[in-house]
Amino acid sequence: MERLWTPAWIARHVAMVVLVVGFLGLGWWQVTRAAGGNTLSFGYAxxxxxxxxxxxxxxxxxxxxxxxxxxxxxxxPAPSAAADAEPAVATPAVRRPVRVSRVPAAPADGVDDGELAAYNRYLSWLNANPGARPGDYPG
Known part of the structure; x- marks a missing residue:
């Protein structure tokens, strides 16, 4: 229970009490407005x-x-002093992302695909000519 009496937890307890009292006070205010004829206040109440x-x-x-x-x-349990093994490293709950460099994969058999090369030339031409339509491709 002493973990709940740290300065951070005391701030949380105070914030919870202030918010609950404030929200209930606002709810009561909406009830009084609804009783006065404001029908929208019933939802807020x-x-x-x-x-x-x-x-x-x-x-x-x-x-x-x-x-x-x-x-x-x-x-x-506490780790035993007799164990000579390396201590286990705890995995953090949130890890940093791993950066992976992306390189184009080489064909499995070592031979380039002719259709794929033609398609890549077509895409390069479209990228180099942003105003062109696909039917304008000279290849």
Missing amino acids: IEWPVFAAFVVFVWWREVRHTLRAAREQATV
Whole structure:
């Protein structure tokens, strides 16, 4: 439970309380407007408490996630000092993307495809002549 009393978590608790009270207050304000004859406010009177419930749901989910992570860390056995193997490196949850250079693949049999070469010449001609139509190709 002490993980939930860090400065970051205290800010989350305060934000949750402020948002829920604010959303419920706005919902009550819409109820009073709806009672005064504004029919559109009936929808908003329902919407604001739903927003408050969503804030409570997200807060509760984060609390459970934090407590579950703390429990899992406590149950992980300590590595034995007798093991001479390299320590296992934990895989990060988010990894950096791998950059791959793309090069054209060589034909499997080593012989160029004549139709493919002609098509590539056609595409190169179209790229070099942006205003041309495909029927203008001289090849």
